[in-house]
Amino acid sequence: METISINLLPKEFTAEEIKQGKFYKIQAVGISVILLMVFLSVLTISLRIFQSSKIRSTQTQASEAETKVLSYSSKQASLLLLKDRLSAIQKNATTTSNTAEMYNLVTGLLPPELISGAISVGPDGGVLISALASDSNTLDRLFSDLLDREKNEGKISKVSVETLNRGKDSLYRVSFKVEKK
Amino acid sequence: MKKENFSKFHLVRNPDFIRNIDFVRKIYSNFRIFIFPAVVAISSLILIVFVISPQTIKLFQNQKVQGELQEKSKFLEAKAVVLEGLDEDNLKQKLGYALTAYPQEQDFANALGIIQEIAGKNGFNVTEFAVRLGSERSESSQKYGIKLEASGAKVFFPRFISAIESSARMMEVGNLEISPAREGDIVNVSVEISVLYAPSPSSFGGPESPLPELSKADEELLTELVASGISRPAQQLPSQPQPRGKANPFE
Numbered sequence: 110m111e112t113i114s115i116n117l118l119p120k121e122f123t124a125e126e127i128k129q130g131k132f133y134k135i136q137a138v139g140i141s142v143i144l145l146m147v148f149l150s151v152l153t154i155s156l157r158i159f160q161s162s163k164i165r166s167t168q169t170q171a172s173e174a175e176t177k178v179l180s181y182s183s184k185q186a187s188l189l190l191l192k193d194r195l196s197a198i199q200k201n202a203t204t205t206s207n208t209a210e211m212y213n214l215v216t217g218l219l220p221p222e223l224i225s226g227a228i229s230v231g232p233d234g235g236v237l238i239s240a241l242a243s244d245s246n247t248l249d250r251l252f253s254d255l256l257d258r259e260k261n262e263g264k265i266s267k268v269s270v271e272t273l274n275r276g277k278d279s280l281y282r283v284s285f286k287v288e289k290k
Numbered sequence: 291m292k293k294e295n296f297s298k299f300h301l302v303r304n305p306d307f308i309r310n311i312d313f314v315r316k317i318y319s320n321f322r323i324f325i326f327p328a329v330v331a332i333s334s335l336i337l338i339v340f341v342i343s344p345q346t347i348k349l350f351q352n353q354k355v356q357g358e359l360q361e362k363s364k365f366l367e368a369k370a371v372v373l374e375g376l377d378e379d380n381l382k383q384k385l386g387y388a389l390t391a392y393p394q395e396q397d398f399a400n401a402l403g404i405i406q407e408i409a410g411k412n413g414f415n416v417t418e419f420a421v422r423l424g425s426e427r428s429e430s431s432q433k434y435g436i437k438l439e440a441s442g443a444k445v446f447f448p449r450f451i452s453a454i455e456s457s458a459r460m461m462e463v464g465n466l467e468i469s470p471a472r473e474g475d476i477v478n479v480s481v482e483i484s485v486l487y488a489p490s491p492s493s494f495g496g497p498e499s500p501l502p503e504l505s506k507a508d509e510e511l512l513t514e515l516v517a518s519g520i521s522r523p524a525q526q527l528p529s530q531p532q533p534r535g536k537a538n539p540f541e
Contacts, residue, residue, distance in 0.1 A: 132323050139330035146337040153345035160352050167359040174366035178497040181373035185501065186494035187381045192502035193491060194388035195511055197431065198460060201392075201486065202511075206462040209451045216448065227469040 207234035207289060214264060215287050218254045222247045234289030237271075242281040248273075255287060266290040362498065369501055387515040391458045394490045396434050401485045404459045404520075405438060412450040414442030414479070433484040435464065444470070444477045451481075458518035460486040 116123070178185070211234040219225055224241040242248050254260050255268045267288040274282045318325060390400070398421050409416050422435030442450070447468065454461055464482035471478050504512075 128323070132326070135323060135327055139326055142330055142334055146334045146342070150337050150341040150345075153342055153349060156349055157345050157352070160349060160356065164352060164356050164359060167356060167363055171359055171363035171366060174363055174370055175497045177370040178366055178373065181370065181376075182494070182497075184373050184376050184378055184381060187378070187385050188376065188504075189494045189502060190490055191381065191385045191388050192504065192508070194385075194392045195504070195508045197488065198388070198392050198515075199507060199511055201460050202456070205455055206464070208463045208466055209455050212451060212466065213448055225470075227467065229467040230465065232464045 206232070208232055210234065211236050211264070211287070211289055214261065215255070218251075218260060220247050220250050220254070223251055236287040237284070238287070239282070239284040242283060243279075245281065248281055248283060252285075264290055366497060369497075372501055384512055387512060387520060390520050391515055392431075392460045393487045396485075396487060398434075398436075401436060401459060401461070401483075404457060405436060405454065405461075405483065408453045408457060409438070409440055409442070409450065412442065412446045412453055414440040414446070414450055416440045431460075431486045431488040433462075433486050436483045436485060438481045438483060439478070440481070441471055441476055441478045444468075444475045447477060447479060450479075454481075454483060458515050458520040462486065 208230045212228070212230045215236045215238070216225075216228070219238075219240070222243060226239040226241065227237075229237045240251075242251070252268060255265060265287055267286075269286050269288075271284040271286055272282070273284075276282060393400075402419065402421075405419075406416055416438060418439035420437045422437065451463055451466070454463055462484045464484050465480075466482070467480040468477050469479075470476075
């Protein structure tokens with residue numbers, strides 16, 4: 110059996126009810142938002158409090174470790190000084206002075222027939238030699254060996270003859286200067 | 291108390307007040323659909339601006355600080371463990387060798403002894419020596435000079451020079467002059483030797499400075515120094531400079 114329902118309430122009442130329903134929805138959303146904001150505020154504040162206590166404990170740990178390290182400061186100083194010295198010694202051990210390097214190089218290139226006299230080597234690696242040679246071939250060989258790039262390892266830039274004499278004894282007296290590259 | 295009750299009662303019964311309340315209620319019921327969201331929005335905004343946002347920013351900032359602190363703490367703890375494990379006597383002994391090879395100050399007597407020993411081992415007889423006071427400074431080291439007059443076999447001279455340069459005590463050959471002596475293969479030599487030294491570093495680092503490690507090459511070098519016979523009791527570490535005089539000179 111079908112029933113017929115007739116709304117006898119005035120139209121304003123229906124409109125008011127719709128308006129009321131809409132407001133309840135807005136109210137629910139608004140309260141949710143407020144609750145969410147309050148929750149977030151409480152959460153961030155709690156996290157900050159927790160974090161602060163953790164930072165304090167880490168700080169205490171760090172300062173304890175620092176005190177411990179400071180108690181070994183003499184060991185640390187010894188170790189640092191030792192490392193500093195060993196590095197400097199190693200660096201120096203790998204380098205040879207210009208003087209020793211050039212002396213060894215030039216004397217190694219002198220022909221055996223050449224009788225060397227005074228040799229002087231400066232800190233810049235410049236070598237001044239006075240020598241006696243019995244013949245001109247020895248002198249030729251001397252200068253060609255000194256200027257040979259393979260033999261002088263590319264370390265000699267210039268050889269200049271300062272004096273060259275030949276005496277009554279047929280010996281050549283030569284004095285020459287070798288410059289380092 | 292009585293007065294207060296009276297005023298409240300008076301206020302509630304005041305027709306103006308009742309009219310005002312009714313007016314507010316009417317306004318609210320008419321515009322509540324706008325007023326409520328506005329109140330919620332303003333409250334949320336206040337919470338965001340004054341609580342959530344600053345606390346979150348601080349949280350992230352402190353996260354970084356906490357990370358740094360944790361790293362520092364871990365580093366310091368590890369450093370303390372390493373330092374604790376170091377044998378101080380052994381370290382001082384090693385330092386003694388290193389400081390003999392490359393001292394902190396001019397050590398004329400030690401250097402002369404070493405040079406004379408090298409000369410003797412290579413067949414050179416030292417006839418004269420002179421110490422040049424004052425020092426030359428280079429990038430990291432300082433030097434003083436020793437001029438040596440000696441005579442010996444010419445064939446041993448290169449070995450003599452090499453021995454000086456490769457000596458455990460750090461030295462460099464500067465000027466050298468060789469002139470043949472009257473007898474046979476003997477030469478008279480004049481050698482200027484630069485003896486190196488370097489003052490100790492002004493600072494040995496704070497607790498947070500990293501600790502250097504002795505490499506394999508360092509250990510090998512130490513073994514060589516020990517084998518070279520260079521030895522001396524461990525030197526005192528230079529003490530940190532202490533302030534002298536009064537804190538306030540006008541007192």
